[in-house]
Amino acid sequence: MADAWILDAVRTPRGRGKKDVGGLSGIHPQELLAQVLEALRLRNGFEPRDVEDVVAGCVSAVGEQGACIARMAVLAAGWDATAATGVTLNRFCGSGQQAVNFAAMGVLSGQQDLVIGGGVESMSRQPMGSDGAGIDGHNPHLRELHPLVPQGISADLIATLEGFTREDVDRFAAQSQARCAQAQKDGRFEKSLLPVRDRDGGIVLDRDEHPRAGTTLESLAKLEPSFAGLGQYVQKGDTLSFDEKAKARYPQVQELSHVHHAGNSSGIVDGAAAVLVASPEYAKAHGLRPRARFIATATAAEEPVIMLTAPTPASQRVLAKAGMTIRDIDLVEINEAFAAIPLKTMRDLDMDPERVNVNGGAIALGHPLGATGAMLIGTILDELERRDLARGLVTMCIGGGMGIATIIERI
Numbered sequence: 001m002a003d004a005w006i007l008d009a010v011r012t013p014r015g016r017g018k019k020d021v022g023g024l025s026g027i028h029p030q031e032l033l034a035q036v037l038e039a040l041r042l043r044n045g046f047e048p049r050d051v052e053d054v055v056a057g058c059v060s061a062v063g064e065q066g067a068c069i070a071r072m073a074v075l076a077a078g079w080d081a082t083a084a085t086g087v088t089l090n091r092f093c094g095s096g097q098q099a100v101n102f103a104a105m106g107v108l109s110g111q112q113d114l115v116i117g118g119g120v121e122s123m124s125r126q127p128m129g130s131d132g133a134g135i136d137g138h139n140p141h142l143r144e145l146h147p148l149v150p151q152g153i154s155a156d157l158i159a160t161l162e163g164f165t166r167e168d169v170d171r172f173a174a175q176s177q178a179r180c181a182q183a184q185k186d187g188r189f190e191k192s193l194l195p196v197r198d199r200d201g202g203i204v205l206d207r208d209e210h211p212r213a214g215t216t217l218e219s220l221a222k223l224e225p226s227f228a229g230l231g232q233y234v235q236k237g238d239t240l241s242f243d244e245k246a247k248a249r250y251p252q253v254q255e256l257s258h259v260h261h262a263g264n265s266s267g268i269v270d271g272a273a274a275v276l277v278a279s280p281e282y283a284k285a286h287g288l289r290p291r292a293r294f295i296a297t298a299t300a301a302e303e304p305v306i307m308l309t310a311p312t313p314a315s316q317r318v319l320a321k322a323g324m325t326i327r328d329i330d331l332v333e334i335n336e337a338f339a340a341i342p343l344k345t346m347r348d349l350d351m352d353p354e355r356v357n358v359n360g361g362a363i364a365l366g367h368p369l370g371a372t373g374a375m376l377i378g379t380i381l382d383e384l385e386r387r388d389l390a391r392g393l394v395t396m397c398i399g400g401g402m403g404i405a406t407i408i409e410r411i
Contacts, residue, residue, distance in 0.1 A: 003280050004107035005290035006408065009378030010039045010194050011273035014208045014366040017123035023205035024196060024270040025124035029058075029065050032196065032272035033073035033120040039194045040116065040276045041079075044288060048074075048083035052112045054274075055102045056088050057095025057119030058370040060126040069120060084116070090370075092399035093337060094299075095119050096273060097373020101297040101406055103277040108294065113282040118274030119370035128268075128369070135399075140237065146304050147245035151399060152227035152265070154307040155338035156258045157246045161306075162344050166259040169339035170220040173264035173363045176336060177215035180360025184211065188359055188386060192378040210267040210366035225258040226265065249305040264339040269366030273374035292381055295391070295407040296321040302401045308341050310403025311395040312348040318393070318405035326351055329407070330389035333376040335396040336361035345395065359383060372396070377406065384410050 012032055015024030024032065033056060041048060056070035070086030091098040096119030103117030136148045149157075159169060183189060184207070195206035231243035240248060247253050283290055298321055300313035311334060319325060326332075326349050334342040334356060346356055359379065362372065373396055380392035395405040 004104040014269040017268035029122035034076035048079040051084035055099040060130040094398040094404040120272035121368040121370040176363040180364035181213035183359035228258040266362035267366035271368035304401030308397040314403030314405040
């Protein structure tokens with residue numbers, strides 16, 4: 001069987017996703033992605049013309065993030081115009097991970113030898129919803145089939161059905177912050193972290209700026225639920241509120257328990273990441289040392305109103321493809337879109353919480369939509385190396401009722 005090797009992974013810091021406030025808000029998103037591409041070149045010494053494609057995730061691919069940002073970033077990196085092509089994809093929150101998986105698939109198929117997968121999202125410059133599609137593309141027929149609700153409502157629906165209390169989700173959030181604070185103190189992110197520079201070469205941001213060290217259960221308890229009011233909203237042309245739509249699909253729910261808020265949900269941030277993937281033949285011919293190999297990738301679909309439960313079937317599918325059980329996995333990264341998602345996934349798959357998100361997650365660090373999946377692959381690889389462990393699984397929930405998973409193994 002063919003192999004696909006990870007040679008390297010880099011990412012920018014995550015900057016607060018607020019216009020004129022966040023540390024990366026003054027940097028064009030093309031430049032964010034261009035800087036991680038160039039960092040891969042400088043760190044590994046490959047010839048840009050050898051890169052057969054750059055696959056980049058980007059959810060709000062409009063405005064400054066439009067015009068196929070993958071190819072624009074190749075050009076912005078200063079690479080020769082005849083170097084790599086680029087393609088931009090949108091699998092919602094799983095876009096960056098899917099981009100890396102597609103890069104791996106190109107190599108595994110034998111059709112490509114050197115590919116970069118990654119992603120970018122400047123949420124300070126292109127906020128969520130910039131594409132104007134809403135939650136369902138404003139399609140009345142689709143709305144009749146599936147009365148979709150915003151993800152925050154879905155997260156609260158999961159918490160209600162699973163019996164997760166406000167204290168449960170806040171405790172998980174406080175742990176995410178504490179683990180992230182320890183990771184930053186220990187320098188665990190530094191291997192992959194690339195300082196972002198301005199056009200004059202000055203450092204703009206060299207550290208994730210969203211984490212809030214010292215977060216406690218008591219401080220989180222003071223925050224008001226974010227989605228209780230939204231749950232009462234009735235879209236134009238509808239007769240049911242979002243909460244009523246959720247209860248209509250899940251009639252066993254008498255009342256939604258709105259437990260999620262800004263402190264136990266993923267942060268809005270800017271950032272970019274890239275993973276360098278090669279065939280063994282290319283790596284050996286150019287003296288490049290592999291760090292890991294891809295074992296298996298998978299996606300899975302679930303009911304789209306509850307929307308965020310598919311990390312479970314995606315993980316089950318990828319483990320089956322790999323011929324493994326969860327006990328064969330040393331570390332797991334589950335994207336912390338909302339606290340209920342990793343709590344449910346850990347419960348469903350009987351995961352050891354001490355092996356999951358050991359350096360915190362998106363609740364502390366933030367979730368730059370199109371880049372997060374690529375960031376998580378780099379994060380888990382770095383931590384596998386630090387602990388001298390072998391295998392890692394990365395999984396994410398995705399809008400529309402999808403999930404994605406990847407298993408890698410150190411070489």
